[in-house]
Amino acid sequence: MQSKPILLIATDEPREQARLTENIIACGYEAACCLTQAEVWRQVKRNPFLVLLDGDAPPLGAQETCRRLKALYPALTVLVLLEETDSQTLDEWVAAGADDFFLKPLHWPVLKLRMQRFAELHRLKEGMLAREAHLQAGTDAYWNMRRLDGVPQVALTMPRPLFDIPDGETALSAFVAHLHPDDRAGAAAEAEAFFAGQRGECLSQEFRLRVKSGEWRWFMSRGRLLQRDPQTGEPLVAAGIIFDIHQQKAMESQLAEAQLVGRTGSWSVPMESNVFTVSRGFCHLVGLEPDTVTVESDRLLAIVHPEDRETLTQLRDTCLACRDVVTFECRTAGQGRQARILQGEARIVTDADDKPIYLVGTIVDITERRRLECLLRDDLQRMHYFVEAVSDISFILDESGQYVQVFGQRPDLLVDSPANLIGRNIRDLLPAGVVKILLKAMKMALASNCQQEVEYELFVGDGYKRFGGKLVPMQHLQEGKKVVALLVVDVTSKHRTEEALRLSYERRRRNDFFNDMVAGRLHSAADIDSGNINCFAQGRFYSFVLFEIESWRGEDLASWLKTRRMQLQYMIDELVDRLSKTEKQIAWDAGEGKIGLIVLRGSEADLSDSGFDVWLKSIEGRFAGIRLRVGIASCGTQAALAERYREALQALEVGRKIWPERHCYRYSELGVFQVLMQVENKALLERYTQQSLGALLDYDRQKGAELVETLDAILTYPNLREAADKLFIHYKTLLFRRKRIEELLGLSLDEAENRVALSVAIRLWRLTTAKAGNM
Numbered sequence: 001m002q003s004k005p006i007l008l009i010a011t012d013e014p015r016e017q018a019r020l021t022e023n024i025i026a027c028g029y030e031a032a033c034c035l036t037q038a039e040v041w042r043q044v045k046r047n048p049f050l051v052l053l054d055g056d057a058p059p060l061g062a063q064e065t066c067r068r069l070k071a072l073y074p075a076l077t078v079l080v081l082l083e084e085t086d087s088q089t090l091d092e093w094v095a096a097g098a099d100d101f102f103l104k105p106l107h108w109p110v111l112k113l114r115m116q117r118f119a120e121l122h123r124l125k126e127g128m129l130a131r132e133a134h135l136q137a138g139t140d141a142y143w144n145m146r147r148l149d150g151v152p153q154v155a156l157t158m159p160r161p162l163f164d165i166p167d168g169e170t171a172l173s174a175f176v177a178h179l180h181p182d183d184r185a186g187a188a189a190e191a192e193a194f195f196a197g198q199r200g201e202c203l204s205q206e207f208r209l210r211v212k213s214g215e216w217r218w219f220m221s222r223g224r225l226l227q228r229d230p231q232t233g234e235p236l237v238a239a240g241i242i243f244d245i246h247q248q249k250a251m252e253s254q255l256a257e258a259q260l261v262g263r264t265g266s267w268s269v270p271m272e273s274n275v276f277t278v279s280r281g282f283c284h285l286v287g288l289e290p291d292t293v294t295v296e297s298d299r300l301l302a303i304v305h306p307e308d309r310e311t312l313t314q315l316r317d318t319c320l321a322c323r324d325v326v327t328f329e330c331r332t333a334g335q336g337r338q339a340r341i342l343q344g345e346a347r348i349v350t351d352a353d354d355k356p357i358y359l360v361g362t363i364v365d366i367t368e369r370r371r372l373e374c375l376l377r378d379d380l381q382r383m384h385y386f387v388e389a390v391s392d393i394s395f396i397l398d399e400s401g402q403y404v405q406v407f408g409q410r411p412d413l414l415v416d417s418p419a420n421l422i423g424r425n426i427r428d429l430l431p432a433g434v435v436k437i438l439l440k441a442m443k444m445a446l447a448s449n450c451q452q453e454v455e456y457e458l459f460v461g462d463g464y465k466r467f468g469g470k471l472v473p474m475q476h477l478q479e480g481k482k483v484v485a486l487l488v489v490d491v492t493s494k495h496r497t498e499e500a501l502r503l504s505y506e507r508r509r510r511n512d513f514f515n516d517m518v519a520g521r522l523h524s525a526a527d528i529d530s531g532n533i534n535c536f537a538q539g540r541f542y543s544f545v546l547f548e549i550e551s552w553r554g555e556d557l558a559s560w561l562k563t564r565r566m567q568l569q570y571m572i573d574e575l576v577d578r579l580s581k582t583e584k585q586i587a588w589d590a591g592e593g594k595i596g597l598i599v600l601r602g603s604e605a606d607l608s609d610s611g612f613d614v615w616l617k618s619i620e621g622r623f624a625g626i627r628l629r630v631g632i633a634s635c636g637t638q639a640a641l642a643e644r645y646r647e648a649l650q651a652l653e654v655g656r657k658i659w660p661e662r663h664c665y666r667y668s669e670l671g672v673f674q675v676l677m678q679v680e681n682k683a684l685l686e687r688y689t690q691q692s693l694g695a696l697l698d699y700d701r702q703k704g705a706e707l708v709e710t711l712d713a714i715l716t717y718p719n720l721r722e723a724a725d726k727l728f729i730h731y732k733t734l735l736f737r738r739k740r741i742e743e744l745l746g747l748s749l750d751e752a753e754n755r756v757a758l759s760v761a762i763r764l765w766r767l768t769t770a771k772a773g774n775m
Contacts, residue, residue, distance in 0.1 A: 004030040005119050006047065010040050010065070011054035011081070015450065016106075020052065023108055026498070027115070028505075037061055044073065049122035050115060055080045055093065055101075063096045070097030075125060077118045081106065113369060140219065141242040145172070145195070147235070152195050156242075162211050180208035180216055194225075195235050201225045203240065217246040268349075268360040269297075271316075276300060285342060285365055286332055305331035305339070316359055319348045329366075341367045393488045396474070398481040399446060401426040401439060412461045413490055434458060438471075438486070445471045446482050455491070466495045507573060507589075514588045514596060518645035544633040544641070545597040546590065546648035547575075550663075553625040557593040568593070571623055578622070596645065616663065629656055630664045658766050673763065692761035695744040707744070708762065710737045714749060715759045 007029045009020050014035075021031040032043040036059050044051070051069060055062045066078050080093055080101045093101060102111055142157040152172040156165060165178050176188045187207045194203045203223045208216045223240020265282025269275065274297040283292045286303050301309050308330035319326050325347045332340045346361035393408035402425045406418040414421065415429055427435050434456045441452040452471040457464055468491040474483050516522050549557050552571070560568040572589055579587035579597055590596040620626055631652035633644040647667040654673050655665025690697075696707045713723040714734075724734040738749060747754045 004028060005049050005122070006030045006032055007115065008032050008034065008040070008043055008048040008051040010034040010051060010057070010060055010062075012057040012059045013054065015448075016054075019453070020106075023112070024115075027112060029115070029119070035059065037065055040065055040069075044069065044076070049077065050118045051076060051078045053078055053080050053098075055082045056104075063092060066093070066096040066098055077122065079114065079118070110369075110373065117364070140244055142239070143221070143223065143242060144237065144239040145191075145223070146237045147195060152191065163209050164212060178209060180210075183207040194238070197233070197235055203238065206245065209242075217244060218249045219243065220245045264362060264364045266360070266362045268358050270358055271348075271356050274298075282363060285340065285363060303332055305333050307331075315346055319346050319359060320356065323348060338367075340365055341370045392490050395421075395486045395488070396478070396483055397426070397438075397442065397486055398478050398483050399442065400481065401435070401442070404478050404483060410490070413465065413467075413488070415458070415460055430458065441471045442484050445473045445484055449473050465490055465492045467491060468494075503577070504573075507576060510586070511589045514641075515590060517641050518590070518596070520642050543599045543635050544644035544648055545599065546631040546633070546645065546652060547595040547597065548629045548631070548652055549593040550627040550629050551625075552623070552627070561593065571626075575619065575623065578619075590645075596648075598641075628663065631655065632664070632666045634667055658763070671763075686764075689761050689764045692758060693765055695746075696741065697765075699744055707737060707741055708765070710734070711741055711749075711758060712762050714738060714741075715755055715762070 005028075007024050009017055009024070009031055011017050011020075012035055017033050017035075021033060024031040032046060032048060034040045034043055040051075040060065053062055053066060054060060062080070066080065069076055069078055077099045078097065080098045081104055082089065082093075082101050083104045085101065085103060090101070100114070102114070140158065140162050143154055145152055145154050147153070153169050154172050154175045155169040156163075156167070156175075163178065165175070172191055173188065176184050176191075179187055187205055190205055191203070201224055203221070203225075205221045207219060207221070209219050211217055219242050221240055221242045223238050225235050225238045227237040228234060229236055265285050266279045267282050268277050275294050276297065277294055278288070278292060280290060282288070283290055286300070288295060288303075301312065304312060311328055312330060315326065315328060325345050327343070327345050329341065329343050332342065342363045343366045344361050344363040346359060348356045349358040349360055351357050392410045393406070393413045395406055396404040398404055403421045403423065406414070406421050411417065421429070426438060430438070437454055437456050441454045444450075445452040450473075454469045454471060455467065456469075457466050459465075467488050469486055469488045472485045472487065474485055476483065513522075549560075549568075549572075551557065552560060552568070572593075572595065576587045576589055576595060579585065579595065585597060585599045587595055587597045616628055616630070619628065629652055631648035631650075633647035633651065650673075651665040651667040651670060654670055655662065658673075659665065693708060696711065699705060700707055710723075710727060713727050714720065717723040717726060720734055720738070721731055724731045727734065729737075742749060745758075749755060749758075
């Protein structure tokens with residue numbers, strides 16, 4: 001399991017440190033706290049992605065600490081917390097190397113957004129470093145190219161043979177023939193242009209090559225010109241490497257989807273060009289067509305608000321002047337769409353000689369954030385008195401816990417009417433646990449003369465609600481007693497949302513863990529233990545079940561996956577949660593409409609057909625119109641989960657073809673198909689079927705008879721009378737058919753060997769017929 005990102009808190013204020021720690025942990029990060037310089041140097045070795053440095057903390061030697069941090073860890077982001085932001089103070093911090101600053105008192109929503117941005121930037125930086133290491137260590141082939149009798153010749157050297165390409169030197173056209181058909185023309189034209197001296201000193205191409213497993217994978221070829229003809233300047237010799245970028249291509253596709261979801265985008269432009277390369281997320285934010293890849297600067301400026309165009313026009317010069325990341329904001333001009341506020345970052349990319357070659361950057365939609373900031377600023381201007389600061393409901397309490405006054409427009413959040421609360425004590429009205437929380441916070445607020453935050457749950461109205469409150473000490477006395485203001489906000493919805501996010505994370509982690517196991521990607525005990533799935537005990541026996549959605553609301557699974565995958569995913573997630581409610585079973589999304597289920601019981605016999613009927617009816621009652629098929633594997637332990645998965649999958653694939661009227665199939669019922677499914681030579685099986693049943697099949701086709709079905713009944717039921725009853729024919733008719741079958745096949749049905757051979761042939765015929773019907 002991947003560790004959480006670490007955020008370093010360096011402040012000498014314990015209360016502020018505790019508040020920050022609580023909020024940071026709630027956001028999914030790990031908080032490391034430091035009160036002194038020595039603690040900072042000890043904790044920074046844990047590789048945090050961000051340091052929150054209190055600029056007004058003498059024990060930390062803040063500016064000197066910042067200088068040393070940036071000198072020793074240049075990639076580390078330092079965010080300074082300040083009470084004053086005059087120009088001299090900011091200049092000093094900039095000189096010390098601070099990446100950004102934040103004003104006290106801290107406004108958590110804005111700070112949270114900045115932390116998320118820094119975490120994402122840190123993740124991207126680490127990803128880029130990892131990718132560079134992969135490129136250096138993952139070279140799959142070296143090539144050199146030279147011109148021989150006017151024809152470019154290519155020679156490959158493969159440290160680890162990967163492609164089906166013969167060794168030795170071959171013509172460029174012969175090498176290109178091994179590429180994917182869609183890539184051949186472009187790769188050949190680019191290589192020819194390079195060797196014709198039209199592409200400068202370097203060559204970079206992407207193409208697909210078939211590896212020895214038969215899969216087409218993406219590779220990148222990079223090379224440099226090594227020798228030119230001294231007389232004509234014509235390129236003579238070049239060399240380079242080929243390395244696998246298949247995973248990178250997949251990640252780029254995922255990143256494009258993530259940008260759309262996260263309302264972010266990216267762009268780049270060569271230094272001497274005005275043509276921008278933009279991502280799909282960028283197009284979505286600024287209103288360009290989704291398939292736009294490049295766009296000229298004039299068109300981009302036309303989309304930007306007229307007052308912000310000058311900032312973008314000067315962005316390139318600004319980045320060149322500071323040679324650092326430049327942050328900017330701009331507004332879109334609308335053009336029939338809602339105007340948006342975008343925040344971006346830009347920086348210069350240089351080559352090995354520190355020459356600027358690209359301007360690259362990102363943008364993020366901050367319209368909603370700006371709207372919230374404006375609302376907050378307006379609220380702060382109006383909060384001159386205590387009552388105006390009330391959000392949902394608020395109280396004035398004396399130090400004994402007695403209600404002095406009640407404010408607010410939310411009587412549904414009170415345990416009694418305001419008139420009945422005044423003069424009474426919280427000890428008489430609230431649960432003991434809530435009273436303990438409030439009195440303890442009240443005591444700390446009055447002793448320190450500082451605001452305290454509380455959170456508690458209370459039954460009011462028609463159910464339990466969660467409240468977040470602030471206890472603020474007041475400066476006057478009530479009948480000689482100190483008083484505090486308790487500002488209360490209903491955070492029930494927020495808490496439910498956070499719980500839903502937590503469950504979503506746990507669900508995704510569980511899905512990834514079990515899908516890795518059934519795919520055989522987890523091998524060692526350490527890998528399996530890292531999953532931390534509580535109800536999946538090592539060595540314990542279980543039964544494995546695989547559900548497959550056949551259709552929902554009258555539409556088959558393929559239609560849902562193609563047009564409304566997200567709606568289908570919501571239903572699958574809820575179904576997985578319902579199946580995982582007990583400690584004895586755990587379910588996960590196995591992908592493409594399948595749900596895996598582990599039942600921690602003694603044997604396969606525990607999963608009876610009647611039990612499955614109850615499950616299916618319960619599911620169909622909750623999700624109207626859903627039709628499921630179920631494959632049941634044999635009983636197993638954790639070590640054989642991948643094999644159990646394959647068994648359940650085979651039970652589904654074979655069962656629905658042989659028994660289409662059923663919805664539940666057991667691997668143990670497949671019988672001989674357990675062996676036949678392992679035979680790779682399918683032609684051999686088809687020949688066997690034809691040799692055994694060919695005469696009957698031909699007779700049935702010519703005469704419109706049903707001798708194969710009759711033979712199946714004869715072999716299946718213990719006696720001829722029962723077989724006749726099942727076929728709804730007279731006993732003597734069955735005797736006549738049996739005689740005809742024996743004549744056509746030229747064998748006796750009384751011999752055991754003949755009966756076994758024919759029974760296997762019929763099952764193979766049914767499987768083949770079912771496959772043909774599904775195509």
